Amino acid sequence: MARGGWRSDRRPLGPYESRVVPQLPQLILTGVTVGATYALAALGFSIIYNASGVINFAQGEFIMLGGMIAAFLAALGAPLPLAVVGAVAATALIGFIVAKLAIAPARGADVTTLVIITIGVSMILRGGVEATLGKGGRALPPFSGDKPIAIAGAMVSPQSLWVMATTLVVVAALALFFTRTRHGKGILAAAYNRLAAELVGVDTRRVLSMSFVLSAALGALGGVLIAPIANASYDAGIMLGLKGFVAAAIGGLGSGVGAVAGGLALGLMESLTAGYVSSAYKDAVAIVVVLAVLLVRPSGLFGAASGGET
Amino acid sequence: MLHAPPSALVSRAPTLIFAAALAALPLILPNAYYYDVAIRIAANATVAIALNLLIGYTGQISLGHAAFFGLGAYGSAILVGVFGWPPLAALVASAAAVGTLAYLVGRAILRLEGHYLAMATLGLGVVASIAIGNEVALTGGPDGMAVPDFSVLSWRLAGEKSWYWVFAALLVAAIALADNLVDSPAGRALRALHGSQTAARTLGVDASAFKTRVFVLSAVAAAFVGSLYGHYEGFVTPGLAAFPKSVQLMTMVVVGGMASVWGSVLGAALLSLAPELLARFQGYETIGFGLILVITMIFLPRGIAPTLAARFGRKAA
Amino acid sequence: MLSVERLSKSFGGVAAVSDVSFSVAKGAIHAVIGPNGAGKTTLFNLITGLDTPTSGSIRLRGEEVAGLPPESLARRGVARTFQNLQVSMNLLAIENVMVGAHLRLNSSLLAAMARRPNLVARDRRARQEAAELLAFVGCGAYLGAEARAMPYGALKRLEIARALAAAPELLFLDEPAAGLNHTETDEVERLIGEIGRRGVTVVLIEHDMKLVMNVSQRIVVLDYGKKLAEGAPDEVRRNPEVIAAYLGAANDGA
Numbered sequence: 048m049a050r051g052g053w054r055s056d057r058r059p060l061g062p063y064e065s066r067v068v069p070q071l072p073q074l075i076l077t078g079v080t081v082g083a084t085y086a087l088a089a090l091g092f093s094i095i096y097n098a099s100g101v102i103n104f105a106q107g108e109f110i111m112l113g114g115m116i117a118a119f120l121a122a123l124g125a126p127l128p129l130a131v132v133g134a135v136a137a138t139a140l141i142g143f144i145v146a147k148l149a150i151a152p153a154r155g156a157d158v159t160t161l162v163i164i165t166i167g168v169s170m171i172l173r174g175g176v177e178a179t180l181g182k183g184g185r186a187l188p189p190f191s192g193d194k195p196i197a198i199a200g201a202m203v204s205p206q207s208l209w210v211m212a213t214t215l216v217v218v219a220a221l222a223l224f225f226t227r228t229r230h231g232k233g234i235l236a237a238a239y240n241r242l243a244a245e246l247v248g249v250d251t252r253r254v255l256s257m258s259f260v261l262s263a264a265l266g267a268l269g270g271v272l273i274a275p276i277a278n279a280s281y282d283a284g285i286m287l288g289l290k291g292f293v294a295a296a297i298g299g300l301g302s303g304v305g306a307v308a309g310g311l312a313l314g315l316m317e318s319l320t321a322g323y324v325s326s327a328y329k330d331a332v333a334i335v336v337v338l339a340v341l342l343v344r345p346s347g348l349f350g351a352a353s354g355g356e357t
Numbered sequence: 358m359l360h361a362p363p364s365a366l367v368s369r370a371p372t373l374i375f376a377a378a379l380a381a382l383p384l385i386l387p388n389a390y391y392y393d394v395a396i397r398i399a400a401n402a403t404v405a406i407a408l409n410l411l412i413g414y415t416g417q418i419s420l421g422h423a424a425f426f427g428l429g430a431y432g433s434a435i436l437v438g439v440f441g442w443p444p445l446a447a448l449v450a451s452a453a454a455v456g457t458l459a460y461l462v463g464r465a466i467l468r469l470e471g472h473y474l475a476m477a478t479l480g481l482g483v484v485a486s487i488a489i490g491n492e493v494a495l496t497g498g499p500d501g502m503a504v505p506d507f508s509v510l511s512w513r514l515a516g517e518k519s520w521y522w523v524f525a526a527l528l529v530a531a532i533a534l535a536d537n538l539v540d541s542p543a544g545r546a547l548r549a550l551h552g553s554q555t556a557a558r559t560l561g562v563d564a565s566a567f568k569t570r571v572f573v574l575s576a577v578a579a580a581f582v583g584s585l586y587g588h589y590e591g592f593v594t595p596g597l598a599a600f601p602k603s604v605q606l607m608t609m610v611v612v613g614g615m616a617s618v619w620g621s622v623l624g625a626a627l628l629s630l631a632p633e634l635l636a637r638f639q640g641y642e643t644i645g646f647g648l649i650l651v652i653t654m655i656f657l658p659r660g661i662a663p664t665l666a667a668r669f670g671r672k673a674a
Numbered sequence: 675m676l677s678v679e680r681l682s683k684s685f686g687g688v689a690a691v692s693d694v695s696f697s698v699a700k701g702a703i704h705a706v707i708g709p710n711g712a713g714k715t716t717l718f719n720l721i722t723g724l725d726t727p728t729s730g731s732i733r734l735r736g737e738e739v740a741g742l743p744p745e746s747l748a749r750r751g752v753a754r755t756f757q758n759l760q761v762s763m764n765l766l767a768i769e770n771v772m773v774g775a776h777l778r779l780n781s782s783l784l785a786a787m788a789r790r791p792n793l794v795a796r797d798r799r800a801r802q803e804a805a806e807l808l809a810f811v812g813c814g815a816y817l818g819a820e821a822r823a824m825p826y827g828a829l830k831r832l833e834i835a836r837a838l839a840a841a842p843e844l845l846f847l848d849e850p851a852a853g854l855n856h857t858e859t860d861e862v863e864r865l866i867g868e869i870g871r872r873g874v875t876v877v878l879i880e881h882d883m884k885l886v887m888n889v890s891q892r893i894v895v896l897d898y899g900k901k902l903a904e905g906a907p908d909e910v911r912r913n914p915e916v917i918a919a920y921l922g923a924a925n926d927g928a
Contacts, residue, residue: 158470158471158475159416162418162472163607163611163654164651164655166420167654169647170604170647171643171647171648173643173647174641174645174646177643177644289479292476293480296476300472327491328487328491331488334483335484337477337480338465338481341473341477342468535787537786538783538786538787541786541789542776542780543785545765545769548764549765551762551764552761552763552764552765556761556833557762558745558748559722559723559744559753560748560773560836561748561749561777571783
């Protein structure tokens with residue numbers, strides 16, 4: 048799986064270039080930026096898992112769709128803010144459709160069936176993009192230019208700042224949503240005990256579709272934010288989804304704090320591996336790490352979710 | 358009212374008929390292209406049967422099984438092409454190496470359940486294909502590498518017609534062996550693990566040992582087929598171990614029929630032929646596969662073969 | 675046969691089983707009774723290896739077995755049924771019973787695939803024995819049936835047949851009569867008596883007092899995880915603490 052995801056470091060070197068190992072602050076910055084995207088993806092996984100016990104293997108495709116649709120709209124001439132909003136909205140709608148058409152009919156099916164359905168959905172989404180927008184990578188212009196800013200000895204691209212700031216805002220908003228609003232608390236209640244939640248008036252059928260809409264929007268936002276840094280392409284979803292799940296699993300499925308922590312941790316580990324070991328194997332880091340974590344603590348660092356071990 | 362299982366001949370009849378049909382098939386295959394299709398179906402079906410033992414009968418999940426197939430293919434390719442080993446020895450060594458890897462990995466991850474196991478197997482498959490793609494010196498990298506012909510002593514196996522017999526025989530053997538396994542104490546233990554692991558353990562079924570054993574068995578089978586397939590094609594690419602191939606194999610099992618040997622054959626046939634039939638729809642394979650998966654899982658969760666068998670009142674194989 | 679000493683199990687802060695001691699003689703039929711939530715199934719889980727005690731000892735024929743996994747206990751002649759049915763619905767009824775004989779058959783995958791003749795012959799005998807066990811527990815009508823097609827009462831007896839297929843020396847029955855009607859309960863009572871007569875040591879959890887009184891030689895009463903009383907049926911029936919525990923529970927529940 049050498050394709051997809053971050054194309055930036057797979058470019059062959061020109062005759063006068065050399066690969067210099069970046070400094071530590073730079074690596075950390077890259078790690079946090081990437082980690083923020085993973086955190087958003089992991090949050091998406093956790094929200095759906097909390098709401099329905101389903102691991103949405105198509106989450107990576109939501110991220111991909113965000114980037115691809117935004118790039119498509121921008122290429123059509125839409126101003127950047129419109130492209131961003133349009134991409135997030137469109138993906139959220141797609142999430143709704145997925146929940147209604149593919150997941151809801153299979154409620155109560157066993158884990159294997161659900162896993163396969165979401166894999167099928169991810170293929171439909173990926174194949175759909177391949178068929179309509181082609182296999183080529185697409186670029187999105189950076190939100191506020193690409194002149195790096197010097198901070199603490201490292202060169203930060205404005206886009207990285209956008210990523211980190213937006214993620215921070217989103218995470219805070221989500222925390223408020225789930226702990227303060229009726230809808231948010233309803234979703235959590237339904238996760239703990241569906242019957243009890245229904246008895247107190249939570250519409251649990253809407254919980255499923257709402258959770259997909261929310262996760263799709265989150266994923267798309269992450270995809271849009273990162274698209275200027277690493278080109279989007281139709282098959283970017285596979286690795287992004289895998290890593291998003293890895294981040295969620297490290298932190299503990301279903302735990303918001305865990306998702307963010309896991310995402311950042313994963314981003315940092317990848318960045319450091321790419322810098323000090325080998326950029327080719329950085330994708331493998333994610334997998335090795337999650338396996339190591341799960342073997343030691345089957346429910347992740349912060350989680351208490353079931354479905355971990357016999 | 359079944360009191361004793363049907364006599365050996367009766368239960369073997371479908372297999373024997375199938376073998377006869379495979380033997381007669383060359384009479385109607387017009388040219389090498391059709392032989393190629395038949396070989397691909399047979400190879401996929403053999404791997405699908407092995408995979409079904411793991412996911413259909415024992416109830417585990419494996420989203421990275423193509424990795425074993427690809428590793429087997431590359432193992433033989435490297436041992437024969439780079440180190441000059443005799444192909445037969447390479448075949449055995451490759452399968453053994455993959456089996457060992459599967460044992461070590463399986464012992465560790467088969468403790469996990471459900472989604473975690475799914476992700477772990479997916480991740481392993483990805484690591485394997487990354488490794489294959491990156492070790493360019495050994496594997497030729499993303500462009501793949503050539504594989505010398507399969508030869509034993511001085512006899513060379515080449516050409517679709519000869520390879521057809523090999524893969525057909527392999528498929529028939531796989532069907533027979535799988536049937537044997539399913540209706541045996543070991544097979545019942547595996548299926549009992551799927552039904553209720555707790556109860557099985559209290560009856561003395563060592564859950565982790567059995568799960569590991571069937572995992573290794575299905576990995577070795579995939580590697581074995583992969584090795585031979587590499588020799589047949591004369592070329593191996595990292596795609597043989599990649600996620601799309603894993604999904605293809607799993608789709609064959611799931612659509613054809615979980616816990617059904619004939620279902621796997623059916624699934625392999627359908628899904629190997631589909632790209633041929635849909636050749637006009639280039640670029641739509643992914644979306645097509647996805648639709649097949651989703652629709653089958655929603656409407657026929659047990660797959661085609663068991664659903665048909667239930668409809669017509671018989672028990673599925 | 676079995677001796678449990680100061681057995682305790684806590685989940686977090688909650689003591690499910692607390693300092694329980696009793697012993698079961700070979701060939702005896704014991705019952706463990708108590709109000710709901712008294713820790714009876716936890717006790718079973720501890721003895722049959724599905725859970726690990728926090729402290730205490732479990733001796734089987736003098737050997738310390740606390741904390742061993744269920745597979746090990748099965749190898750030592752222990753079998754059980756489940757309160758909430760743990761039947762493999764994907765198998766035939768007779769196949770479920772045959773799994774009970776797992777330890778007595780050759781379970782090698784390779785030998786199975788090779789279809790070695792003596793494995794086939796042995797398997798045929800195992801099928802015969804399973805059919806006889808199905809008849810013994812009164813499920814003869816389900817000889818060719820799928821487990822998922824069987825009614826609840828039959829499934830409970832199927833579990834007993836499956837446990838017997840292991841030829842156990844010590845059999846644990848967790849609420850064998852739960853959810854059964856009078857006829858079925860009488861059938862189970864008869865079955866337990868017959869099993870006892872064949873020399874199997876039986877320990878059962880039951881709420882049906884008539885069954886318990888008729889079938890048991892000794893009764894252990896649990897309440898809130900602690901042993902409340904132990905003795906012959908008549909002694910226990912007249913024990914004021916036992917009566918209070920049950921009446922109290924009845925009042926709370928009413």
